[in-house]
Each structure stands twice: as C-alpha cells, then as structure tokens.
Amino acid sequence: MRVRCHYCGYVRAKNTTRQVEHLAGCRDFLASTEGQQALANGDLMTPGEANPNGTDIWRGGAPNPNLAGVNPRKGPKQARQSTGSMQTPARPNAQKPSLASHLVTRLSAALTEATQKPFLSHAGCGTLSAAALNQWLAQEIHISRALVPFVGSLIGKVRIPETSSLTSDSTYRAIDLLCSAVNNMKKELEFLESTKRKYNLRVDIEEPHPATQGFIDLLASASSPQSSLLEGLVVLWATEHCFCVSFQYAGNFMSTMPASSSYQLPSYLNPAASSSNMYSGGDKNADNPHITALHDAFIQNWTSANFVRFVSACKSIVDEVANAQTTGNGKTEMTACERRFRQAIAMWGQIWPEVDGMGEEEPADDEVNGSGEKPIEIDDDVDAEGAADSPYGGLGAIAAHNRESISAQ
Incomplete structure (x- = not known):
C-alpha cells in the first residue's frame, strides 16, 4: 500500500493524488529530463486544472507505457480467463412462502x-x-x-x-x-x-x-x-x-x-360404400x-x-x-x-x-x-x-x- 519515489527515495501512500502532489514538489524529479517534459506538457497540474492537451499519465488517467507488461500484484501479465463483466451478480430476491x-x-x-x-x-x-x-x-x-x-x-x-x-x-x-x-x-x-x-x-x-x-x-x-x-x-x-x-x-x-384403429381396409371399402355398411359406427x-x-x-x-x-x-x-x-x-x-x-x-x-x-x-x-x-x-x-x-x-x-x-x- 506504499510506494517509493525512484528519484528521491521518499515513501508515500499508494494513491494517485499523493503521487501528483509529491512529483509536483520533488526537486530530483523536476530536475530530470522526464520531469521537465512533464512540466512542459502540463501533466503535473492538479486534477481540477487538468490540461485537455495533456497525457494524464501522471495523474492516473492513462496507463504508464513502461508498466504495460507487468501486473503489480501477480507478476508478469497473464491472459484473462474471462472476458465477461466483473460486476458482482445481483442478489436474488427472497422467495415469499406459499x-x-x-x-x-x-x-x-x-x-x-x-x-x-x-x-x-x-x-x-x-x-x-x-x-x-x-x-x-x-x-x-x-x-x-x-x-x-x-x-x-x-x-x-x-x-x-x-x-x-x-x-x-x-x-x-x-x-x-x-x-x-x-x-x-x-x-x-x-x-x-x-x-x-x-x-x-x-x-x-x-x-x-x-x-x-x-x-x-x-x-x-x-x-x-x-x-x-x-x-x-x-x-x-x-x-x-x-x-x-x-x-x-x-x-x-x-x-x-388410440385415435383410430390400426386395421387396414380393402381398397373397395371407400367412404361411399362404407356409409351403407351395417358395421359403420358413425359417431363413436x-x-x-x-x-x-x-x-x-x-x-x-x-x-x-x-x-x-x-x-x-x-x-x-x-x-x-x-x-x-x-x-x-x-x-x-x-x-x-x-x-x-x-x-x-x-x-x-x-x-x-x-x-x-x-x-x-x-x-x-x-x-x-x-x-x-x-x-x-x-x-x-x-x-x-x-x-x-x-x-x-x-x-x-x-x-x-x-x-x-x-x-x-
């Protein structure tokens, strides 16, 4: 939960606001080429005074390209096992008794x-x-x-x-x-x-x-x-x-x-002939x-x-x-x-x-x-x-x- 400044060795809380405040007043950083470039780009302004043309790297608004391949908690960056949303599933409503x-x-x-x-x-x-x-x-x-x-x-x-x-x-x-x-x-x-x-x-x-x-x-x-x-x-x-x-x-x-009988009738027993059959049931x-x-x-x-x-x-x-x-x-x-x-x-x-x-x-x-x-x-x-x-x-x-x-x- 703490980080050390690479330029002056000052230990501070791991927080974006603290980082901006320290770098804005770190003489060793401001004297470096990287610090001079950050001042010229307006990256060290406070969040309320953010330069719309700045890169926002130093304020945490964009990833640092020098740390793109490192996962600060898990070491070398690994492929994500799931591409879905990491949102916590909603708790189901309790079912009322019946x-x-x-x-x-x-x-x-x-x-x-x-x-x-x-x-x-x-x-x-x-x-x-x-x-x-x-x-x-x-x-x-x-x-x-x-x-x-x-x-x-x-x-x-x-x-x-x-x-x-x-x-x-x-x-x-x-x-x-x-x-x-x-x-x-x-x-x-x-x-x-x-x-x-x-x-x-x-x-x-x-x-x-x-x-x-x-x-x-x-x-x-x-x-x-x-x-x-x-x-x-x-x-x-x-x-x-x-x-x-x-x-x-x-x-x-x-x-x-069964919907109908499985017996097959001879071909000559057409509907017209069967209507006069004594075994014709009509309505079942x-x-x-x-x-x-x-x-x-x-x-x-x-x-x-x-x-x-x-x-x-x-x-x-x-x-x-x-x-x-x-x-x-x-x-x-x-x-x-x-x-x-x-x-x-x-x-x-x-x-x-x-x-x-x-x-x-x-x-x-x-x-x-x-x-x-x-x-x-x-x-x-x-x-x-x-x-x-x-x-x-x-x-x-x-x-x-x-x-x-x-x-x-």
Missing part, C-alpha cells in the same frame, strides 16, 4: 387418493355407466349451488383499507377474484343445465347424500363469522383445485386411447351420449386453459392474503387452514359414486348403516401430517394473473 404449496405438499397423499378414483378413470376411458354419471351429477349440482352463497359470504368479510395503490392491495385483489368467482359459478350452473339438455342426460332430483351434505356444511362453516377470510379462500381454492386435478386425471385416460359414442357429454363437455370444461388459470389465480390470492397478514397468531391461522384443507379433501374423496371394474355403479352396502350410505370419514386431527362454452372467463384478478403468467413464459 401457503397453498405447503398445504398441497403436506397432504399430497390424501389429495392424490381423493382425486384419482375409479369413477374418473372409467370416465376418461369411456366405460363409465350412465347411472353412475347421473348420480354424481345430481350431487355435484348441490355443491355448485352451495358455492354461490359461500362466495357471497366471503365477499361480506372483505374490508378494503385506505391505500395509495388500490389494485396492488391484497384485500382488493381478493374481492376482485371473489366477484369473478360468483360470475363463474352462475355460468357453471347454466352450463350444467344446458349440458343435461344437450346430451339428454336423465338426472333425477335427489337429496344430498351424507358426503355431499358434509361438503355443503364445510362451505357454510368456512364462511361463517367465526372463520377468517383466509380460511374461506383456502376452501374455495381447495374446491376448484380438486375439480381441476380430478378431471385432469380423467383426461389422462382420454389421451392414451352415438349410443352413449353420457360418454360424449363427459369427453366433450365436463372433462373439457374443468381442464380448459381458462379454468386452470382461474384455479391458479385462486392459489395466488391465498398466498397474497396469507403473506399480507402481520397481526395475530400465525400458528393458529396455519392450523385452521390445514384443518379446512384436510376437511375439503376428505369430503371430496367421498362424493364420487363407487363403481366396479366395468364402470357400473356398485350397490350400497346395507351393513354400514340403516340408510345404506357409507359413513363419512374425516381426519380432523390438526396435529397429523378448454371447451368453447366453458363458463370460466375472467375479471380483473384473473386478467392480471393471466398477464403475469404469459409474461413469465
């Missing part, structure tokens, strides 16, 4: 069991009976109807604060999502009714089964005054997430079915309109791109509201959210009709209880471990989420 991801990870086994039922695999393969589909649809309509007042009660919990940026406030974004959810659920009821008429599905009016009633009671409990807004949002997202994952599982069986599901409804309406609706984005928007709002909370007992809130998510999964896994290996509805087991229904099982131990006519459009929250997802891609 409550939704935590819940899915913690209860992944229960979620898989609830959303991968034989009913769904038969639905994707096209082997589900009409009776089984009609029974499920009769119960699903009860849940779709209960979702409307459920979301309405969640809207009643929202209190929008005074803020300078309303659109970036998590509470405002939550009510934006809830308003779009009510609109979607209204359209979903219309979608279910129109699909029944279009495919002539004979859905009887039934009372809610115990599992269905349990799900409806869960919606009422999660939206009650005793429950927080975050708990209600977790149940909303859990319901839509289960819809999406379940029918994506069913759709996987559709993609594995002409005799099974309920299978056509499953493949062309229900599975397509609950796996469409718009619905997937809607579910993803629900997940994002859950995380936003959870991260925005700075008061209260975080452990108590986390425990309540885990309990709600666990209950939603348990109820969801029991709403599917039991089917046998042929996709037919299994008879009720009369030994379980007098009504012939299976008992509801809920693990409530809190300490344990698209279609073109899809009803899902979007309002502000979904549109913003779509823009973020598209820009991220």
Whole structure:
C-alpha cells in the first residue's frame, strides 16, 4: 500500500493524488529530463486544472507505457480467463412462502387418493355407466349451488383499507377474484343445465347424500363469522383445485386411447360404400351420449386453459392474503387452514359414486348403516401430517394473473 519515489527515495501512500502532489514538489524529479517534459506538457497540474492537451499519465488517467507488461500484484501479465463483466451478480430476491404449496405438499397423499378414483378413470376411458354419471351429477349440482352463497359470504368479510395503490392491495385483489368467482359459478350452473339438455342426460332430483351434505356444511362453516377470510379462500381454492386435478386425471385416460384403429381396409371399402355398411359406427359414442357429454363437455370444461388459470389465480390470492397478514397468531391461522384443507379433501374423496371394474355403479352396502350410505370419514386431527362454452372467463384478478403468467413464459 506504499510506494517509493525512484528519484528521491521518499515513501508515500499508494494513491494517485499523493503521487501528483509529491512529483509536483520533488526537486530530483523536476530536475530530470522526464520531469521537465512533464512540466512542459502540463501533466503535473492538479486534477481540477487538468490540461485537455495533456497525457494524464501522471495523474492516473492513462496507463504508464513502461508498466504495460507487468501486473503489480501477480507478476508478469497473464491472459484473462474471462472476458465477461466483473460486476458482482445481483442478489436474488427472497422467495415469499406459499401457503397453498405447503398445504398441497403436506397432504399430497390424501389429495392424490381423493382425486384419482375409479369413477374418473372409467370416465376418461369411456366405460363409465350412465347411472353412475347421473348420480354424481345430481350431487355435484348441490355443491355448485352451495358455492354461490359461500362466495357471497366471503365477499361480506372483505374490508378494503385506505391505500395509495388500490389494485396492488391484497384485500382488493381478493374481492376482485371473489366477484369473478360468483360470475363463474352462475355460468357453471347454466352450463350444467344446458349440458343435461344437450346430451339428454336423465338426472333425477335427489337429496344430498351424507358426503355431499358434509361438503355443503364445510362451505357454510368456512364462511361463517367465526372463520377468517383466509380460511374461506383456502376452501374455495381447495374446491376448484380438486375439480381441476380430478378431471385432469380423467383426461389422462382420454389421451392414451388410440385415435383410430390400426386395421387396414380393402381398397373397395371407400367412404361411399362404407356409409351403407351395417358395421359403420358413425359417431363413436352415438349410443352413449353420457360418454360424449363427459369427453366433450365436463372433462373439457374443468381442464380448459381458462379454468386452470382461474384455479391458479385462486392459489395466488391465498398466498397474497396469507403473506399480507402481520397481526395475530400465525400458528393458529396455519392450523385452521390445514384443518379446512384436510376437511375439503376428505369430503371430496367421498362424493364420487363407487363403481366396479366395468364402470357400473356398485350397490350400497346395507351393513354400514340403516340408510345404506357409507359413513363419512374425516381426519380432523390438526396435529397429523378448454371447451368453447366453458363458463370460466375472467375479471380483473384473473386478467392480471393471466398477464403475469404469459409474461413469465
């Protein structure tokens, strides 16, 4: 950190300013030919009085040609190993915790069991009976109807604060999502009714089964005054997430079915001749309109791109509201959210009709209880471990989420 003057031997700090100050007053240097030349060129002026015609070598503004081949720290100059910028990489922003991801990870086994039922695999393969589909649809309509007042009660919990940026406030974004959810659920009821008429599905009016009633009671409990807004949002997202994952599982069986037969036909069986063939099938599901409804309406609706984005928007709002909370007992809130998510999964896994290996509805087991229904099982131990006519459009929250997802891609 110190240098010695070659002319007078004076030791000084290794600093450009000190160098200029010393050389400007060093008699031995000024008496030398090199010093006289530096004075004539104006190189010994202070930086504020720099001569625009000078070389700036003595002030450190340009490299000294006599030292070009020497690296003062590493000896002889060596080739640089990297030609890139030596800037220090920016420190990545800390990722915010995700409550939704935590819940899915913690209860992944229960979620898989609830959303991968034989009913769904038969639905994707096209082997589900009409009776089984009609029974499920009769119960699903009860849940779709209960979702409307459920979301309405969640809207009643929202209190929008005074803020300078309303659109970036998590509470405002939550009510934006809830308003779009009510609109979607209204359209979903219309979608279910129109699909029944279009495919002539004979859905009887039934009372809610115990599992269905349990799900409806869960919606009422999660939206009650005793429950927080975050708990209600977790149940909303859990319901839509289960819809999406379940029918994506069913759709996987559709993609594995062969698109066409591998048999080759004789050349004389042209399209005109085959039209009168007694084995000509025409529409592959002409005799099974309920299978056509499953493949062309229900599975397509609950796996469409718009619905997937809607579910993803629900997940994002859950995380936003959870991260925005700075008061209260975080452990108590986390425990309540885990309990709600666990209950939603348990109820969801029991709403599917039991089917046998042929996709037919299994008879009720009369030994379980007098009504012939299976008992509801809920693990409530809190300490344990698209279609073109899809009803899902979007309002502000979904549109913003779509823009973020598209820009991220």
